Amino acid sequence: MTRSPFARLRDLLRDVPAPAGWDPIPLHLGEARLVEPPLDVAALDAVDGWTRYPELGGSAELRTAYLGWLARRFGGSFGEPADAGLMTDAELAADAGLAVEPTPGSKQALAVVIAQAVRRARARGVTDPVVVLPNPGYPTYLAGTEAAGARPLCYPGTVDDGPADDGSGLADPVDALAAAVAAGAGRVAAVVVCHPGNPDGETLTAGQLARAAEVARRADAVLVVDECYVDLWLGTAPAGFLSDPAALADPGLSFVVLHTLAKRSGAPGLRSGFVVGDRHTVAAYAEYNRTCGVSLPRPVCAVSAALWSDDTHVARARAALARNWDTADELLKDLPGYRRPGAGFFLWLPVPDDPGTTRRLWRDQALTVMPGRYLAVDTAAGSNPAAAGKDPGVDTAAGSNPGAGHLRVALVHDEARTEVALTRLRAGLT
Amino acid sequence: MTRSPFARLRDLLRDVPAPAGWDPIPLHLGEARLVEPPLDVAALDAVDGWTRYPELGGSAELRTAYLGWLARRFGGSFGEPADAGLMTDAELAADAGLAVEPTPGSKQALAVVIAQAVRRARARGVTDPVVVLPNPGYPTYLAGTEAAGARPLCYPGTVDDGPADDGSGLADPVDALAAAVAAGAGRVAAVVVCHPGNPDGETLTAGQLARAAEVARRADAVLVVDECYVDLWLGTAPAGFLSDPAALADPGLSFVVLHTLAKRSGAPGLRSGFVVGDRHTVAAYAEYNRTCGVSLPRPVCAVSAALWSDDTHVARARAALARNWDTADELLKDLPGYRRPGAGFFLWLPVPDDPGTTRRLWRDQALTVMPGRYLAVDTAAGSNPAAAGKDPGVDTAAGSNPGAGHLRVALVHDEARTEVALTRLRAGLT
Structure with a gap:
C-alpha cells in the first residue's frame, strides 16, 4: 500500500x-x-450515551437533520428519511428515491464504497477492475482502490496546468475524467470526483457534475462524489451534485455523495459524516456498515444533528x-x-x-x-x-x-x- | 449478505x-x-478534542494502557508499545514481538482482518478461499466473510450438544475446528475462535488455544481470536491466547486477538477496542485503518486509557x-x-x-x-x-x-x- x-x-x-x-x-x-463549533456539551458528557450501543443507522433526529441541510443547501425537498439499511429488496425496487446513511468519517465510507464497486464490477465479469480518480487527490481514493485489489486510472486532479479550450485558461476536468473512463474500456468500477477539489479548491458547475454522472452511468461505474468542502466556499456557493434534479432522476445511475462535519463544522474528532445516493448503493453501504463497520455513538448523533441543523x-x-x-x-x-x-x-x-x-x-x-x-x-x-x-x-x-x-x-x-x-x-x- | x-x-x-x-x-x-463505568467526563466535554483530527494509531498513553492491562491480565511483560503502523518492512522483519493497534470496535476490526486474510490467501493462489468460523456465533464473523467474497466453513460454536470424548459430557471444540480446517484443504484464509464463546459462554484452556493456533499455522491461515468476554468470567479467570508464551514465540503464526471496552467496561458507545497480534498482521490492519478506516477521537483515547488502566x-x-x-x-x-x-x-x-x-x-x-x-x-x-x-x-x-x-x-x-x-x-x- x-x-x-x-x-x-x-x-x-x-x-x-x-x-x-x-x-x-x-x-x-x-x-x-x-x-x-457549537458542540452540545451536555450530550457529550452524558455517561448513558457511551454505555449503550449505537443505534444502527443513527438516530431519527440525525437522519432528519441530514435531509434538512440537503434541502436548505441544494434546494428542493428530499422527502422523508429513507432507511435503506432496513429496506427489503422489493422495497428498494419500488422506490427510486434517495437514501442517506451516517458514516464514521469519509475515509471509511470511501474505502467501503470503492470496495463494493470493485466487487460489483468483478460480479459482472471484470477481471481487472480500475477506479478512475483525481491525481493529485485525497490519499484515501488511492488507498481504498489498492485495498480493494483494483488499480487506479488517474485524471488530473488540479486544473492549473491543463490546456485551455474555453478561453478561461483552465481545462475542463470532466473532459479528462471522460478520457480516463474511455481508457478504462469497460473495466471501470468507480469514478471518483472531488468537488470542490482537494488540493486546488476548484469547483465544478452543475452541468459538469451532470456530465461526470453521464460518463459514469454509461460505463456502468459507481459515481463517488466527495463534497466535503462544499460548504466552505468563497464568493458564491457552488452547486452540489444534488442540485441537479435531472441527474438524480436517472434510475440507471449508481452514486453516492459524501458529506462530513470534519470540514463543514471543523469537527474532525467527531468522525461524523453521511452518504446520500441512490437507494441501492446506499443500502449496500448501510448493510455493510451496520454489520461490519462503525456506527455513530448516541452522543455523536445528538451533537451532529445539532450541527447539521445550524448554518450560522x-x-x-x-x-x-x-x-x-x-x-x-x-x-x-x-x-x-x-x-x-x-x-x-x-x-x-x-x-x-x-x-x-x-x-x-x-x-x-x-x-x-x-x-x-x-x-x-x-x-x-x-x-x-x-x-x-x-x-x-x-x-x-x-x-x-x-x-x-x-x-x-x-x-x-x-x-x-x-x-x-x-x-x-x-x-x-x- | x-x-x-x-x-x-x-x-x-x-x-x-x-x-x-x-x-x-x-x-x-x-x-x-x-x-x-468511570468515564472521564472532563475529557468527553472538552471541545478541543472533538475539533482536532484523531491521532493515527491512538495516543501513546492509550497504547501504554493496553500493554499494562495485557500484562496484568495475562502475565508477563509485553515490552514497549510497538507502533506497527509506522514501522518499515525492515523494522517489522527485525523484531518478532507483538504489536497493538486501536480499533473502533470489534466489528470493523473483524471484517478488515478477515478481508485481509482472504486477500492474502488469494495472493498465494487460493481461488476459492474459506473462513473457518463458529456456528452459531457473533454475526460479523459470517458477514465479514461474505463481504470479503469468501465462504464460511463452520464448526460447532456451542458445546452443549456434541458427543463427549473426555467424560466431561462436552466435546472438544478444537477437534471440530481442526476437522473444519482439514475439510478446507489448503483453502483456509482465516480461522476464527471466540473465547469465551458467544452464545454459550464456554471457555477454552491455554492448551486448547495453543492447539487452535497450531492448526491455523499449519494451514497458513490467520488466527483471529475474539476475546471480548475474557474479563467477564464467573469463578476463575480463564487463560487468554496471550497467556501461553509458547504460542506467541512461534514466528510462523499470523494472528490477532481482539479486545474491547464494549463488554469489559460496558461502554459500547465508545467504539473503542484494540487488536494485539504478531507485528505483520497488526501492521497490515493498522495501515488499512489509518488510511481507510476509523481512528479513535482524542477524547475517546483519554477515556479509554483510564478504563484499560482500572480493574476495579x-x-x-x-x-x-x-x-x-x-x-x-x-x-x-x-x-x-x-x-x-x-x-x-x-x-x-x-x-x-x-x-x-x-x-x-x-x-x-x-x-x-x-x-x-x-x-x-x-x-x-x-x-x-x-x-x-x-x-x-x-x-x-x-x-x-x-x-x-x-x-x-x-x-x-x-x-x-x-x-x-x-x-x-x-x-x-x-
Missing part, C-alpha cells in the same frame, strides 16, 4: 531542526481552527476563511501561480522543488507544509500501471508526478496566526 | 403486541447495565454478573438444559421452538430474547456451501440450523431487574 503523505512528511523532516524559539505553525493538515457557525467559518484568503491575496498575490480558489482552505502553490522547499520552510520558518507530490501517484514508481501505454494523454507521462512542483498550504488558523504564517511563508519563498 | 439477527428479530415481533402496561425488558442484546470497575461488574447468575441458578436451574457458563452474560437455553417461544415471551411477558437460529448459518438456505458434500461430519447436516431450538438470553441488567426478567422468563417457559 502507498505510504500516507503524513508519514512521508514526518520522514522528510525527521532530521531537520526548526529554528530555536519559534512557534511551529502546522499548515500541512486540513484541520480547521476557524471557529469553535458555518457562515462564521466562511467569513473567517475569506479573511484568511484576503490576507493571502495581500501577502502572496505576486508569487508566480498564486490563485485564490473557489472553495476550501488549501493554497496550491507552484514551487521549484516541493520536498526541498518543504524542508527549507521548516528549517527557516518553522512551517510545515505538504509537498504536492505526496498527494499524487508517482507514475515513475509504477503505481499507476492501469493506464500505462494505453492512453498517455490521460495519465501523466511516465516518470512524472502531477503533484510535484507544488505545495499544499492550509489556511486553517485564525486571522492573526494566518498572517504570521503567511508572512513567514512569503519570506521563506522569496 | 445475510440479514442481521436484530433486523430479523424486529421482523419477527413486528405484529406482536406486548401486554399492555408491562415494562418491556430487553434480553436480546449484550448491552451490559451491570455497573456504570470490572471486578464490580463481575460481582454483579455473578449475582445475576445466582438469580438464574435459583429461578431456572430445573429447566432442561440450563447451564451456568464459564464467562459472559448469555444464557443459552434449549427450547422446543425458538422463534415461536420468542414471540410468546414478548406477547405474554414483554421480554425480548434472541432466537438461537438467528445467530447461526441456516445450512438449509445454502449459506454454507463450502462444506457441503465435503465432510458432513464437520458441518451441520443440510436442512438444519445449529442455533435452532435455543434462546440467547442476556443477563445484563441490575440484580432487581434481572430477577423480574427471569421470573417472567420462567413463567413464560413453564
